[in-house]
Amino acid sequence: METHKAKRVAIIIEEPMERRLTAALDGAGVQGYSILPVLGGSGRSGGWTADGQLGRSGMRQVVCIIRPERLDDLLTAAFKVVDRHMGVVTVSDCDVLRAERF
Amino acid sequence: METHKAKRVAIIIEEPMERRLTAALDGAGVQGYSILPVLGGSGRSGGWTADGQLGRSGMRQVVCIIRPERLDDLLTAAFKVVDRHMGVVTVSDCDVLRAERF
Amino acid sequence: METHKAKRVAIIIEEPMERRLTAALDGAGVQGYSILPVLGGSGRSGGWTADGQLGRSGMRQVVCIIRPERLDDLLTAAFKVVDRHMGVVTVSDCDVLRAERF
Amino acid sequence: MENVLSLALNNLLSPIILSFALGLFAALARSELTIPEAVAKGLSIYLLFAIGFKGGVAVTKNGLDSTLIMTLMAGLVLSALLPLLAFALLRTLTKLDTVNAAAVAGHYGSISIVTFVAGTSVLESSGITSEGYMVAVAAVMEAPAILSALWLISRGSGGARMDAGLWREILLNGSIVLLVGSFFIGMATGQKGLDEIGPFIVAPFKGVLCLFLLDMGLVAGRGLRQAKGTITFGLLAFGIVMPLASSVIGLAMGAAIGLSLGGIVLLMVLCASASYIAVPAAMRVAVPEADPAIYLTLSLGVTFPFNLTVGIPLYLALATMFSGAA
Amino acid sequence: MENVLSLALNNLLSPIILSFALGLFAALARSELTIPEAVAKGLSIYLLFAIGFKGGVAVTKNGLDSTLIMTLMAGLVLSALLPLLAFALLRTLTKLDTVNAAAVAGHYGSISIVTFVAGTSVLESSGITSEGYMVAVAAVMEAPAILSALWLISRGSGGARMDAGLWREILLNGSIVLLVGSFFIGMATGQKGLDEIGPFIVAPFKGVLCLFLLDMGLVAGRGLRQAKGTITFGLLAFGIVMPLASSVIGLAMGAAIGLSLGGIVLLMVLCASASYIAVPAAMRVAVPEADPAIYLTLSLGVTFPFNLTVGIPLYLALATMFSGAA
Amino acid sequence: MENVLSLALNNLLSPIILSFALGLFAALARSELTIPEAVAKGLSIYLLFAIGFKGGVAVTKNGLDSTLIMTLMAGLVLSALLPLLAFALLRTLTKLDTVNAAAVAGHYGSISIVTFVAGTSVLESSGITSEGYMVAVAAVMEAPAILSALWLISRGSGGARMDAGLWREILLNGSIVLLVGSFFIGMATGQKGLDEIGPFIVAPFKGVLCLFLLDMGLVAGRGLRQAKGTITFGLLAFGIVMPLASSVIGLAMGAAIGLSLGGIVLLMVLCASASYIAVPAAMRVAVPEADPAIYLTLSLGVTFPFNLTVGIPLYLALATMFSGAA
Numbered sequence A, B, C: 001m002e003t004h005k006a007k008r009v010a011i012i013i014e015e016p017m018e019r020r021l022t023a024a025l026d027g028a029g030v031q032g033y034s035i036l037p038v039l040g041g042s043g044r045s046g047g048w049t050a051d052g053q054l055g056r057s058g059m060r061q062v063v064c065i066i067r068p069e070r071l072d073d074l075l076t077a078a079f080k081v082v083d084r085h086m087g088v089v090t091v092s093d094c095d096v097l098r099a100e101r102f
Numbered sequence D, E, F: 001m002e003n004v005l006s007l008a009l010n011n012l013l014s015p016i017i018l019s020f021a022l023g024l025f026a027a028l029a030r031s032e033l034t035i036p037e038a039v040a041k042g043l044s045i046y047l048l049f050a051i052g053f054k055g056g057v058a059v060t061k062n063g064l065d066s067t068l069i070m071t072l073m074a075g076l077v078l079s080a081l082l083p084l085l086a087f088a089l090l091r092t093l094t095k096l097d098t099v100n101a102a103a104v105a106g107h108y109g110s111i112s113i114v115t116f117v118a119g120t121s122v123l124e125s126s127g128i129t130s131e132g133y134m135v136a137v138a139a140v141m142e143a144p145a146i147l148s149a150l151w152l153i154s155r156g157s158g159g160a161r162m163d164a165g166l167w168r169e170i171l172l173n174g175s176i177v178l179l180v181g182s183f184f185i186g187m188a189t190g191q192k193g194l195d196e197i198g199p200f201i202v203a204p205f206k207g208v209l210c211l212f213l214l215d216m217g218l219v220a221g222r223g224l225r226q227a228k229g230t231i232t233f234g235l236l237a238f239g240i241v242m243p244l245a246s247s248v249i250g251l252a253m254g255a256a257i258g259l260s261l262g263g264i265v266l267l268m269v270l271c272a273s274a275s276y277i278a279v280p281a282a283m284r285v286a287v288p289e290a291d292p293a294i295y296l297t298l299s300l301g302v303t304f305p306f307n308l309t310v311g312i313p314l315y316l317a318l319a320t321m322f323s324g325a326a
């Protein structure tokens, strides 16, 4: 199968910031992303779990497959939102099928 | 710890196609996969969210850790299902513990 | 954007073992991890789905971004828990923003 | 005529419709209000179980009318043929291509169970009884329209769209199984069964329906917000003309079979309503090139609220006039 | 005898059992019908809370019988010893190795709270009262069987299976805490508390139970579909002989203690039922090499439906005959 | 005085408070008992819908009192000014920096809708009526406190914290929209609407509240377990002194406006309660450097249980004495 090089950006971010992040991604011309639930975790500010929570507490994971040349725009946009907030931003290499879609 | 090279295939696919995809993976002799929920996202066909949805709308992520030599079979099988449908297929390198299990 | 090399460890594990795994990670000095839900899957012991399940059945995915030099400690700790149990442990390379946080 | 208006107004001011309006408003105003997917699914399981069960119990009371078989057959035929009417209308009123027109048409042959429930509520508050087996007719009308839509498409482009897997999925989809299953449970246990679980499936029913319609309003509103631009004037017209036309056909059919007034109204409601659960899922599998934004917005954002507010009272008025005239 | 049959038939035709059958059918027919995990957990929280609370209120009415302590002790002992019987039976009837046999045995010492609830329903519709504290006995019987199973295994292979964490998990698992906690709340608030929340925990109870058993049917059906091949004839026989044997032991014990007819029946039901929530989770942690397909399918796919349909009416008939004879 | 104690004891022994205690215990004992996020959200949607609706219906009965506008204005002012009092108290009693003190202060100007509901329950069982529009006052008091908190912060550090997005999120947050929306639905449909959906939103209300408070107890308990060390003696004192002080201000305000006894008590409860849903989310967006462990634990782990157990009966006693004296 023919594949193309791409970058996979995964951003773990607080739920109240989710909309701002996706708005920033849209603004930076990012074509696609998916949002995954996070059930709990632990970090410098202690552990947490989504169980029984109301409101917009907890974290989300935003995953974004992107052409390598667009990576810097994305990271700049994401960083502005994440900056002072909790959250982890990782980038890894991947190969993608049907690259014409990106 | 001793690790072995493997491939991680992640397929984001529409929920109504999930069963067909897993059936195709089973058919191609894929030994294991896990299915993760997707809460929402955005792509060429606009944004969506799983909130309040009934029926089998939305997307799923199927993750599959596989020996490198089996990758092509898997991609061929998956591609047949995903072909005309929405969805993203990515492949990345990883190391896996307890490779004898695959 | 300035990034640093890191490792992404993803452990798919049975739900009843989740607490033991996170306790082991805490014990090994791992600074952060996130827990993601898994809806279903298939493996050597057959297929399963979380639909309609009670109690702590099913699987979870624990994701951990970590400095490369800490990887071995983490894997050793995780392996002790996963050892005789179902589950998949993968390691991949990634770049991480704001590495000072780890 | 005055009656129709006051009935419609009455209907508009029910907590059920106003809950839908609240959801619509919240979504259009981009409020953070959401209902978790699991809760929405839980509510719909409750509703399907309750309505099927009550239908089955009603059958044990009214007896298995000799017209039952005919009504079921009529349902099958209507579900299979209404898509052809819809397709013709769409080709006249809009510029949709074959694939999209056929996909939309499939939705209008099938039914919306919530619109059916709302119809039952209106009948109830008007003190009109109906045949208990209309629930079974609803179940029967879910699937045939899908086949007609696929036939319309394959006629044009060639290439079979059906496989055994899709067949099973359509016929054994969750809502059909739950509706038909609880219908049989209701028939088997009758009034005694209803006495046992009535405090769960009868008394709180309308309240649950409010929360469910709040969710439907949220989903419809989100759809409308995203779809502006997609929904042309022609599509909008179709979304209102089609249920009107279908309801008249349902009226004729129901009268010909000899259904009661309530039965006729429910058949009209079934004809006039459009699917937004079973058919969309089937279309994503079989016709991925059709645009979900079009058929979902039309069915959930236009025809559903139209039926809920104007349609149902109107169909009741039409059927009443017709019965009076007959 | 005629009575037993008509009672069994009556039980079979209740909406509760038929809902289980519907779920079983849907899963075996591979329908898309599913109940979200969160909804299933919500239903089970409701049931545990309601049953515990009502048990507590019942205690304030009937008073704290002098037999309470003895019944609790009997529960502990039965839960701890029934696994030994199960283990012996399994080694006779099947070819399971020590580890798997012990794991299965643990399930049969422990209890299924839903079977207990179904037993209560049957008693209620037969107009038979029972000791309110039987709920507490149910709670007490959840855990000891796990220890016996682990002892059976470590006896063979050596090596401790218990650690402090597992202890806490077993004793403070969600269903025990909720059941015992709401039992005490019911005791503390009595009839006055029941008046306040009765419309929530009494009236709709059976209806909620229907949806819950629909889900149990779905889960059991999926298990059976996957397990064909795993479940040999010997295992099947065990899944039916074991509850029969246990129920007779429960009968003897209950009569010896001097429980009422209703109390005896419930103790029989507790003995005859097998766990499918608490014990499986503990086994996954402590005995990962045991095959979940075996113990889950036996307990949820064989013994659970057997008790629900044939078992409970039979236990009631046995206890009635015995009381009459005594 | 005796009355106050017996009322408090009565309140403590209600199933609602005991359910909270059970949740707290389970979490502190690290039980596995959890309530899925979707279920918790579903319960809160039910409660908000029911309480808003019933408030709206009450308004159609009691009429739109001339004091309505004044009470709404009072709510706005109290919500905006109480944070200043809280801030001053915090700077005196604790060593919190400006940012954290302001964030905590914002929570205490805003309100907890569950505490409000608990207050209504206590009034009800004491047979005291209150103004139906107090629900609307609750809605009005949610947001202004957030602005005050942000003002307190920007005064210190400079730099605007508000943007248009945050404005919309605060004013259109889910609970405000649902509460106000169902309030209007209740007003529009009146007693007739209540008759339709009463079996859903009235009869089972208290039972649902029990499960909801079980969840609140679990969440509060988990928070307390994690926060030990974070909560100093000064903070603890603040979490009890602040609601007492606020309630007295509410008492004065309510009496000045001329509210009924019930209305005064509810205003006191609103003043005394602290937010744990709307304000935390806003703070995470606007003031990420403030520590959630502090404000969440204070509001949910200290002030919430204090109000539920001691506070509400005390406020009722105070208001009764005051009314008697006046």
Ligand SMILES: Nc1ncnc2c1ncn2[C@@H]1O[C@H](COP(=O)(O)O)[C@@H](O)[C@H]1O
Residues within 6 Å of the ligand: A012, A038, A040, A041, A042, A043, A044, A045, A046, A047, A048, A059, A085, A086, A087, A088, C031, C032, C033, C034, C035, C063, C064, C065, C066, C102
């Ligand atoms: N190294 C990490 N790997 C994975 N997830 C993390 C990591 N660090 C933090 N997180 C997630 O981000 C949340 C907040 O992290 P923190 O700001 O460090 O408290 C945690 O509770 C985790 O869910």
Ligand SMILES: Nc1ncnc2c1ncn2[C@@H]1O[C@H](COP(=O)(O)O)[C@@H](O)[C@H]1O
Residues within 6 Å of the ligand: A031, A032, A033, A034, A035, A063, A064, A065, A066, A102, B012, B038, B040, B041, B042, B043, B044, B045, B046, B047, B048, B059, B085, B086, B087, B088
């Ligand atoms: N580049 C991407 N990265 C991550 N997820 C994507 C991407 N593109 C599409 N998706 C997901 O796939 C769905 C359908 O994509 P599309 O077919 O482009 O509309 C989106 O709503 C996302 O959930």
Ligand SMILES: Nc1ncnc2c1ncn2[C@@H]1O[C@H](COP(=O)(O)O)[C@@H](O)[C@H]1O
Residues within 6 Å of the ligand: B031, B032, B033, B034, B035, B063, B064, B065, B066, B102, C012, C038, C040, C041, C042, C043, C044, C045, C046, C047, C048, C059, C085, C086, C087, C088
């Ligand atoms: N190769 C794999 N890729 C992804 N997930 C897997 C894989 N193998 C196993 N799993 C997951 O782990 C569970 C248990 O695997 P097993 O122990 O092989 O039965 C499966 O049901 C999957 O959810």
Ligand code: NA
Residues within 6 Å of the ligand: D082, D107, D108, D109, D110, D111, D112, D246, D270, D271, D272, D273, D274, D275
């Ligand atoms: Na139709």
Ligand code: NA
Residues within 6 Å of the ligand: E082, E107, E108, E109, E110, E111, E112, E246, E270, E271, E272, E273, E274, E275
């Ligand atoms: Na047992």
Ligand code: NA
Residues within 6 Å of the ligand: F082, F107, F108, F109, F110, F111, F112, F246, F270, F271, F272, F273, F274, F275
């Ligand atoms: Na306040």
